[in-house]
Amino acid sequence: MKTQSRRRFIKTSLACTTGLIVLPNVMPRRIFAAPSPNSRIQVAQIGCGRMGREDMTGVMAHRLGRVVAVCDVDKKRAALARDKVIEFYKSKGESEVSVQVYHDYRAVLARPDIDAVIVSVPDHWHALVAIAAALAGKHLFVQKPITYDIAEAIALRKVVRAKKVILQTGSQQRSEKPWPSFRAASEAVRNGRIGTVKTIRIGIGLDRPKGKPPAPQPVPDNLDFERWLGPAPDQPYMEDRVHPQDGFGRPGWITTEDFGLGMITNWGTHHIDIAQWAIGQENGGPKTIEATAEFMTNDVWTVHTTYHIELVYPNDVRVVMDDKFENGIHFEGTEGWVFCTRSAARVTSSDPNAPDQAAERRGPLRASDPKILEPLGSGAVRWPPSTDHYHNWLESVAAGRDPVAPVEHAVRTLETCCAAWIAMKLKRKLTWDVAKEAFVDDAEANAMTHRKPRKPEFDFKPLLQNISQ
Incomplete structure (x- = not known):
C-alpha cells in the first residue's frame, strides 16, 4: 500500500470499523516507525497448535492486523500454520504472500518490523515467551491462563507496565462474540x-x-522436545502428554500437571x-x-x-x-x-x-x-465495548490503550x-x-x-x- 501511510491506514480502519477517533499522539510510535507490508499491525503467531490456529485466524479476519510470521518447535505444525496464512490471504485476492517460519521465538522477537505477537504456547511456556516479547517492545495477545504460576504472572505484569506494551488475555467471555x-x-x-x-x-x-499408564516413546523428528519441555521437570516424551502428531485435537499437556x-x-x-x-x-x-x-x-x-x-x-x-x-x-x-x-x-x-x-x-x-x-x-456501570476479542486487541494496540481483558x-x-x-x-x-x-x-x-x-x-x-x- 504505497499511496497510504501506515498511520493513515490504521486511523482510517479504526474510524471505519468502530467509529472511534484516534489521535496520532496516542498511537504507539513503533507502529509508525517505518513502512511494512500492507501498512498494518505486523503480527507473529507463536505456538501453532489448536488454540494458536484459532487465534491466528481471529486476527487475520480484521484489516488492522497482518500475520507475517509463525513459530513453533514442531516443524510440521509451523509449516501447516504458514500454509494456512498463505491460503487465507490468497483467498482475499492476493497473488504473493510472504510468511516467515521460525522454530525459536527469540528470532521472531529480534525482528524490528514485527509489532505484536500472539502467545498460544502451552501454559508452562507463557511467561518466558511473553516476558521476552514485552522486553522487546512487542504488544501481546496471551492465551489464558496468563501464566503457569503466580510468581510468573506478577513478573509479567511488571514487565508489561514497565515497557508500556498492550496485553490482551484470551478471556473471550469478556467480548460479545461468541458469548x-x-x-x-x-x-x-x-x-x-x-x-x-x-x-x-x-x-x-x-x-x-486417559485410562493408560505412562510409557516413554521416541521423539518425532519434527519436534524439538527439549525446547518444548522448557522450564518443566525433565521427563521422557509421550505423545499423550504433548499434542497429537496428527490433527489438532485437545492436547495432552492440558491434563498433565x-x-x-x-x-x-x-x-x-x-x-x-x-x-x-x-x-x-x-x-x-x-x-x-x-x-x-x-x-x-x-x-x-x-x-x-x-x-x-x-x-x-x-x-x-x-x-x-x-x-x-x-x-x-x-x-x-x-x-x-x-x-x-x-x-x-x-x-x-x-x-x-x-x-x-x-x-x-x-x-x-x-x-x-x-x-x-x-x-x-x-x-x-457499563463494560468497555468489545464485539470481537481479537479486534478489540488490535484497536487497543493502535490506540495505545488497555484492552477489555488487561x-x-x-x-x-x-x-x-x-x-x-x-x-x-x-x-x-x-x-x-x-x-x-x-x-x-x-x-x-x-x-x-x-x-x-x-x-x-x-x-x-x-x-x-x-x-x-
Missing part, C-alpha cells in the same frame, strides 16, 4: 439487578483419566474472571480458600478430576466451584439470580463438556425474573485459580493477602506460588534485572 451471555449477566450483577450478591456457583467441567494445572486454570480462569468482574473484584481476590480434589494416579495424565472449592471474598461473598455444577456461572443475590453459560458455542471443535439437551433448551442466559436482564439505564485483571484471576489449586494439594484452608499477593503466614503454600526451572536458561528472573521496581 454475549457473560457480559449481560455480569453487568446486571454489577449494577445491583439481583440485589446484594451472596453466593456464586461455578461449574468448570471435569477432566477424566507439569505443563498445565487442569480445569482449575483451563476453564477456571474463564469463569473466575467473569465472577470477579461482576462483583468488583477484578483487581482483588478472595480472602480465604478451601478445597478438596482427587488427582489422577497411575495414568499418563496427572491433573485433578473431581473437586469442591469454596472462596470467601470481601462483603462475605461466597464462591463455590464443584464438578457437579452445570458449566457456567450462577449468581445468587437477595433479590434474585442470573445464570450465564456458553451453551453449545465453543472456541474449538474439540472443547469438552458440551451441555446436555435439557441445559441447551434452557439457553445460555437465564434469570429468576426477566426484569433482571432488561436494558440498563444511562447511569449504569494484564492486571488476568493476573488476579490466575492468582485465585492457582490459590485454589494449592488448597487442593495441601487439603487445608488458606488465607490470601490481596495487597501482598501472598498467603498469610504460610511458608508451605507460598513455596507453591513458583517452581524452580529445569535449567537456568529457562529461568525468567534474569530477564527482569533491568526492569525498575
Whole structure:
C-alpha cells in the first residue's frame, strides 16, 4: 500500500470499523516507525497448535492486523500454520504472500518490523515467551491462563507496565462474540439487578483419566522436545502428554500437571474472571480458600478430576466451584439470580463438556425474573465495548490503550485459580493477602506460588534485572 501511510491506514480502519477517533499522539510510535507490508499491525503467531490456529485466524479476519510470521518447535505444525496464512490471504485476492517460519521465538522477537505477537504456547511456556516479547517492545495477545504460576504472572505484569506494551488475555467471555451471555449477566450483577450478591456457583467441567499408564516413546523428528519441555521437570516424551502428531485435537499437556494445572486454570480462569468482574473484584481476590480434589494416579495424565472449592471474598461473598455444577456461572443475590453459560458455542471443535439437551433448551442466559436482564439505564456501570476479542486487541494496540481483558485483571484471576489449586494439594484452608499477593503466614503454600526451572536458561528472573521496581 504505497499511496497510504501506515498511520493513515490504521486511523482510517479504526474510524471505519468502530467509529472511534484516534489521535496520532496516542498511537504507539513503533507502529509508525517505518513502512511494512500492507501498512498494518505486523503480527507473529507463536505456538501453532489448536488454540494458536484459532487465534491466528481471529486476527487475520480484521484489516488492522497482518500475520507475517509463525513459530513453533514442531516443524510440521509451523509449516501447516504458514500454509494456512498463505491460503487465507490468497483467498482475499492476493497473488504473493510472504510468511516467515521460525522454530525459536527469540528470532521472531529480534525482528524490528514485527509489532505484536500472539502467545498460544502451552501454559508452562507463557511467561518466558511473553516476558521476552514485552522486553522487546512487542504488544501481546496471551492465551489464558496468563501464566503457569503466580510468581510468573506478577513478573509479567511488571514487565508489561514497565515497557508500556498492550496485553490482551484470551478471556473471550469478556467480548460479545461468541458469548454475549457473560457480559449481560455480569453487568446486571454489577449494577445491583439481583440485589446484594451472596453466593456464586461455578461449574468448570471435569477432566477424566486417559485410562493408560505412562510409557516413554521416541521423539518425532519434527519436534524439538527439549525446547518444548522448557522450564518443566525433565521427563521422557509421550505423545499423550504433548499434542497429537496428527490433527489438532485437545492436547495432552492440558491434563498433565507439569505443563498445565487442569480445569482449575483451563476453564477456571474463564469463569473466575467473569465472577470477579461482576462483583468488583477484578483487581482483588478472595480472602480465604478451601478445597478438596482427587488427582489422577497411575495414568499418563496427572491433573485433578473431581473437586469442591469454596472462596470467601470481601462483603462475605461466597464462591463455590464443584464438578457437579452445570458449566457456567450462577449468581445468587437477595433479590434474585442470573445464570450465564456458553451453551453449545465453543472456541474449538474439540472443547469438552458440551451441555446436555435439557441445559441447551434452557439457553445460555437465564434469570429468576426477566426484569433482571432488561436494558440498563444511562447511569449504569457499563463494560468497555468489545464485539470481537481479537479486534478489540488490535484497536487497543493502535490506540495505545488497555484492552477489555488487561494484564492486571488476568493476573488476579490466575492468582485465585492457582490459590485454589494449592488448597487442593495441601487439603487445608488458606488465607490470601490481596495487597501482598501472598498467603498469610504460610511458608508451605507460598513455596507453591513458583517452581524452580529445569535449567537456568529457562529461568525468567534474569530477564527482569533491568526492569525498575
